Amino acid sequence: MTAVRPPRAYFYATCLVDLFFPDAGMAGIQLLREAGVTVAFPEGQTCCGQPAFNCGYWEEARDVARTQVALFPEDLPVILPSGSCAGMMKNHYPELFHGQPEEAEVRAFSGRVYELTQFLVEVLGVQLKDLGEPIKVTWHSSCHAMRDLGLNGEPQALLAQLDKVELAPLAREHECCGFGGTFSVRQPEVSGAMVCDKAADAEATGASVVLSTDGGCLLNVKGALDQKGSPLKVQHIAEFLWERTHAR
Amino acid sequence: MHAETDILFRESAAKALLDPQLRANFRRAMDGLITKRKAQFPDPADLQELRHLSTAIRSRSLLNLPALLVQLEAACTRNGIQVHWAETCEQANQLVLDILQAQGATRLVKGKSMVSEEMHLNAFLESHGIEALESDLGEYIIQLDGETPSHIIMPAIHKNKDQIARQFSQKIKDAKYTEDVDELTAMARKVLRQKFLEADAGISGVNFAVANTGTLCLVENEGNGRMSTHVPPLHIAIMGLEKVVARLEDVAPLYAILTRSATGQAVSTYFNLISGPRGEGEKDGPQAVHLVILDNGRSRIYGDPQLQATLRCIRCGACMNHCPVYTRVGGHAYEATYPGPIGKILTPQMEGVGVRHDLLHGSSLCGACGEVCPVEIPIPDILVRLRREATHQDPASSVAGKGTGRTDAEDRAWRLWAALSKRPGLYRILTWFATRFGWALPSGAPLIRDWTRFRTKPIPARRSLSERMRAERGTHD
Numbered sequence: 001m002t003a004v005r006p007p008r009a010y011f012y013a014t015c016l017v018d019l020f021f022p023d024a025g026m027a028g029i030q031l032l033r034e035a036g037v038t039v040a041f042p043e044g045q046t047c048c049g050q051p052a053f054n055c056g057y058w059e060e061a062r063d064v065a066r067t068q069v070a071l072f073p074e075d076l077p078v079i080l081p082s083g084s085c086a087g088m089m090k091n092h093y094p095e096l097f098h099g100q101p102e103e104a105e106v107r108a109f110s111g112r113v114y115e116l117t118q119f120l121v122e123v124l125g126v127q128l129k130d131l132g133e134p135i136k137v138t139w140h141s142s143c144h145a146m147r148d149l150g151l152n153g154e155p156q157a158l159l160a161q162l163d164k165v166e167l168a169p170l171a172r173e174h175e176c177c178g179f180g181g182t183f184s185v186r187q188p189e190v191s192g193a194m195v196c197d198k199a200a201d202a203e204a205t206g207a208s209v210v211l212s213t214d215g216g217c218l219l220n221v222k223g224a225l226d227q228k229g230s231p232l233k234v235q236h237i238a239e240f241l242w243e244r245t246h247a248r
Numbered sequence: 249m250h251a252e253t254d255i256l257f258r259e260s261a262a263k264a265l266l267d268p269q270l271r272a273n274f275r276r277a278m279d280g281l282i283t284k285r286k287a288q289f290p291d292p293a294d295l296q297e298l299r300h301l302s303t304a305i306r307s308r309s310l311l312n313l314p315a316l317l318v319q320l321e322a323a324c325t326r327n328g329i330q331v332h333w334a335e336t337c338e339q340a341n342q343l344v345l346d347i348l349q350a351q352g353a354t355r356l357v358k359g360k361s362m363v364s365e366e367m368h369l370n371a372f373l374e375s376h377g378i379e380a381l382e383s384d385l386g387e388y389i390i391q392l393d394g395e396t397p398s399h400i401i402m403p404a405i406h407k408n409k410d411q412i413a414r415q416f417s418q419k420i421k422d423a424k425y426t427e428d429v430d431e432l433t434a435m436a437r438k439v440l441r442q443k444f445l446e447a448d449a450g451i452s453g454v455n456f457a458v459a460n461t462g463t464l465c466l467v468e469n470e471g472n473g474r475m476s477t478h479v480p481p482l483h484i485a486i487m488g489l490e491k492v493v494a495r496l497e498d499v500a501p502l503y504a505i506l507t508r509s510a511t512g513q514a515v516s517t518y519f520n521l522i523s524g525p526r527g528e529g530e531k532d533g534p535q536a537v538h539l540v541i542l543d544n545g546r547s548r549i550y551g552d553p554q555l556q557a558t559l560r561c562i563r564c565g566a567c568m569n570h571c572p573v574y575t576r577v578g579g580h581a582y583e584a585t586y587p588g589p590i591g592k593i594l595t596p597q598m599e600g601v602g603v604r605h606d607l608l609h610g611s612s613l614c615g616a617c618g619e620v621c622p623v624e625i626p627i628p629d630i631l632v633r634l635r636r637e638a639t640h641q642d643p644a645s646s647v648a649g650k651g652t653g654r655t656d657a658e659d660r661a662w663r664l665w666a667a668l669s670k671r672p673g674l675y676r677i678l679t680w681f682a683t684r685f686g687w688a689l690p691s692g693a694p695l696i697r698d699w700t701r702f703r704t705k706p707i708p709a710r711r712s713l714s715e716r717m718r719a720e721r722g723t724h725d
Contacts, residue, residue, distance in 0.1 A: 013713045019682060020706060022713035029717075041717040044672035052662050054613060056636030060666035067670045147615035148628075176572045180612025185695050187610060189262035192702035193271075193576050194612070223703025 008038045009077040009119070012068075014085040015047040016215030017236070021081075024215075024236030028081040028116045031242055035124045042071040050088040051181050053096060062096055069093070069102070069109045077123070078113050081238050083145020083213045086115040091148060115145060116238055117213060121154040130162035132244040138170045138207035140177060140198070140221065142214035155213055155237050162244050168205040172197075179220035191220075199224040202232060209233045211240055257606040260581040261573075273408050274578050281569040284512025285620070302505045303624040306560035309493045313550065316459040316492045317541070323462030327524035329485075329537045337367040340542045344369060344451070344484055345376055347538050351482050353378070353448035357440075359466065359473040360384040361453030362400050362563060363486045363542055366585045369451070380451065383440050383472035385433065392419045398579030400586060401510050401565045406578050440472065450476035450534070454487035455562070456502060457539075460495045464539065466520040467506060469513075474520050483534040485522070489541050490550075490559035502562055505622040510564040545598040551646050554633060558593055560623040567617035567627060573610060582607060589617035593630045601638035602652025608635050682708045683715070 009032060017025045029039050048068060049061035068089075072078050080086040090113040097106040120126045137159070145151045159167055178184065178194025185191075198221055202210045210225075210232060212218050222234035264270055289295040309316060321331045332347075334340035348356070356373065358364065358380055370380045370391075382391040386404040389412055390397060397403030404412070409427055416435055417425040423435055452473055456465040464485050466473045477483045493499060507513045526533035549555050568574045568588030579587035584595040584607065592611060596604040608631055617627040637645055638653030668675050686708035691700045699706070711719075 018713045019679060019708045022709045022711060022716055025713035026716060041714075043714075043718070045714060046669040046672060046675045049669070052665060054632055054635070055658075055662065056632065056634075056639050057662040057666075058636060060662045063666050064669040067672070143612070143614035143616070147619055174616070176612050176614035176616065178572070178612060180614065183609070183612040185698050187258055187261065187573075187612075188698035188701060189258065189265055190573055190576060190610070191612070193265050194572055195702060197576075219706050220703065223699070223706060226704040227702060 007036070008040060008074075009079050010072050010074075011039050011041050012048075012072075012078055012080045012085070012089075013041070013045050014080055014082045014215060016219065017081050018045065020219055021215050021236050021239070024239040025081055027236070027242035028079070028238035031116075031120060031126070031238060031245075032079065032124075035120070035126050037124070040076070044071050048085040048088045049096070050085060050092075053088065053092060055182055058096060062100070065093060065096060065106075066102065069106055072109060072112070075108075076112065077119060078109070079116055079119050080113065081116045081213070081236065082215055083115045083142050083149045083151055084216060086113055086118075087144045087148035089113045115149055115151060115154075115213060117154040117158055118149075118151060121157050126158075128158060128161040128241065128245050130164045130244050131247045132162075132164055134164045134166070135209065136166045136168050136205075136207045137209045137211055137240070138168045138202055138205040139173065140170060140202070140210055140212040140217055141174050142212050142217045143174075143176050145213045146174065151213070155211070158237070158241060159211070162241075165244065168207045170205055170210075171201045177217045177220050179216040181216065184220065195220050195224040199228065199230065199232075203230055207232070209235050209240065211235055211237045213237055254606055256583050256604075257581060257610045260583055261577040261610065264577040264581045269408070269411075270406055270578055271576060273406055274575050277402070277405050278569050278575045281512060285509060285566060285569070286512075288508040288512050288514060298501060298505050299622055299624055301501050302562075302622050303560065305493065305498045305502060306562070306623045309498065310490065310550070310556055310559055312494065313490070313492065316494055317489060319459040320457055320462065320492050323458075323460060324524075324539055325462075327462040329462060329464075329524055329539050332538060332540045333543075334540055335543045337542070337544050340367050340486065340540050340544075341369055341372040343540050344486070345373065345378075347482070347484055348373075348378060348449055349376075351448065351536075353482060355443075355446055355448050356380040357383045357443055357447040357450050357472075357476045357480065358387070359450065359452035359468065359476040360387055360401075360403070361451065361486055362397070362585065363453055363488050364451065365397060366488075366544060367486070367542070369486075381440075381443050381447075383444070383470075383476055384468070385436055385470055385472075388436055388440065389415070392416075396580070396585075398587065399565060399568055400563055400588075400590075406580065440475075444472075444475045444479045447476075447480040449482035449484060450478075450480040451484045451486065452477050454485050454491050454539075455506070456499050457487055457492045458494075458496050458499060459492050462523065463496065464520075464522040465499055465503070466522065467503065467516045467518075468520070469511075469517040471518055474518055477520065477522055478533055481535045482538075483522075483525075483536070484538045484540060486540045486542065489543055489546050490561075506562050506564050509566040509620065509622040545648065548646055548648060549597050555597060555630060555647070557625050558590075558597060558630060560625055561590055561594075562623060563590075564622055566620045566622065570616040570620045572614060572616065573612070582610075589627045590625070593625075593627055593634060596634055596638070597648060600649025600652065601634050601647055602649040602654075605635075605638045605653035608638060608653075676714070679708075679712050679714065683710055683712055 049065040052061035177198040178191040389404040398406040413427045455467045525537045574588040637647040641651035
């Protein structure tokens with residue numbers, strides 16, 4: 001991994017963060033800025049195309065992906081506050097554009113894609129200072145961040161820098177929360193059973209916040225916890241990191 | 249569109265979820281298997297090395313499959329094993345029946361074989377007056393209740409000890425009620441022991457068939473495999489045509505990763521190497537050994553470079569054990585011979601992607617299956633590929649039933665999605681409305697209705713990130 005700090009980087013919001021977790025997106029941008037990165041946020045961002053891609057509608061996914069790739073013409077890192085969407089753009093775009101006229105351009109783009117915590121740890125090597133009160137949190141590994149993109153402990157490494165944050169282990173941490181995009185509406189019963197179990201496991205940790213890298217998991221787990229009236233909070237890691245490192 | 253199977257998995261799964269006993273049985277069993285497997289692979293680097301080696305062996309075997317099958321037939325024939333080829337399950341069933349009838353065999357004992365489940369062999373033989381008794385304990389248990397396996401290596405895993413105790417006391421003659429596992433096992437053993445001695449023939453599956461030596465390898469824990477293939481005068485082995493490997497040296501790594509991935513055992517209690525019928529002057533073993541090699545759609549799967557990976561499978565069941573969906577609904581919900589993740593990619597390829605479109609969408613694509621697969625079958629990628637095949641008619645594709653899972657409703661939905669998502673101006677307007685009025689969407693609206701059965705309604709933020717960034721730049725909406 002290069003140790004050169006790129007002075008500029010693109011930020012790709014992803015549709016779920018854009019619409020449901022804008023504070024997390026804002027926090028991600030602020031964390032990057034604080035580390036000395038000038039963040040460009042191009043107009044015209046919609047969706048990475050993963051829902052259609054996963055359902056087998058590749059032409060539709062390609063039509064959308066093409067418009068998104070075009071927003072990031074300069075040879076700069078593209079940073080996403082989502083492991084799932086980053087996995088799509090990094091690993092599946094080359095597959096989606098295989099044999100298409102834009103293949104080379106898309107491959108070059110995919111090579112520039114990073115998930116936020118990955119970029120903070122591997123490229124920027126940020127050092128965080130915890131300014132918050134002692135708190136117990138638990139961590140949900142987003143399946144796509146872990147298995148598709150291949151995150152390897154970067155978020156936990158950031159949390160470990162916060163000396164007043166205790167990380168409580170979540171039972172079956174590596175088991176899917178049941179979101180799975182269209183899965184949650186195509187198989188609502190199984191998806192519901194999965195998220196209810198995840199919510200119960202999260203509550204059993206005694207933590208006050210569940211953290212994750214991904215909007216889909218967050219929306220899902222938050223919905224289930226809120227439904228049962230749980231006081232347990234759900235937060236995107238970017239927002240949590242920003243709050244902990246800035247006195248309110 | 250196949251209305252009858254469209255939501256088959258969803259409906260069966262929903263029903264299974266309502267059975268707390270079933271869910272508890274699976275959760276406990278799968279958690280145990282995950283822990284046992286993990287203990288067998290303390291070093292992740294060693295595990296990856298063994299996976300790569302096993303993948304390479306299976307890939308190489310498939311690469312040379314036609315030649316290896318020819319070689320296997322020749323080697324088996326040399327060993328005195330009579331080889332038969334079946335393109336379909338009907339042909340395979342008929343072949344088995346013909347062999348049995350030629351010997352006048354009417355009483356069979358069977359070792360565990362998923363291919364025979366695929367053929368529905370027991371029912372076929374019964375309809376011809378031949379009793380086929382399952383001798384694997386799990387298979388015996390489910391046969392007593394007329395059930396099918398709920399797991400490919402632990403067929404009765406959906407039942408717990410108490411359920412089996414009740415069942416034995418009702419179904420086995422002169423059996424007393426006991427919840428003691430050793431006593432229950434002894435009861436089954438007593439019945440089976442007699443059947444082994446009386447049987448006219450034994451039927452088994454094959455874990456690996458070695459091409460250059462003509463050896464049939466059988467992995468088992470109860471000794472019933474050895475009894476079924478050794479005691480009766482006639483042995484019929486059945487295998488899918490993908491089970492062949494080039495040489496004996498190929499078996500060792502595959503065996504090592506199979507038992508560890510499957511049950512978390514370093515070795516199985518029994519490992520049988522069957523190399524032919526009773527020889528001149530030998531005192532035991534069957535007088536005749538037959539091998540039935542079944543295609544049933546496998547050569548079509550073989551023809552596709554990506555989908556061919558499906559045939560690498562060594563039937564360990566680790567994908568099931570680690571699947572969050574399987575763990576919650578159990579094997580019967582899949583309404584297929586092979587349940588769980590491997591079944592989700594295998595069944596639609598055998599029966600048609602349109603017919604079993606429901607299975608293709610029974611996955612959150614979490615990737616746990618691909619992660620643990622000992623031969624690195626990219627199950628999530630294959631699921632996505634098959635979803636595409638189910639809804640599109642690619643002229644170059646050889647997938648069974650391609651394009652027959654397409655529905656107008658889904659087509660329209662993705663066209664609409666693409667129309668909005670590739671037009672940022674339109675998307676911006678839509679987002680603006682969602683942030684202002686998204687809260688007002690009724691909980692009973694389509695899609696939201698299913699979501700809110702278990703969760704609160706997702707409410708968009710009052711201003712999207714894009715809108716806030718525009719405001720920061722001074723270009724307000």
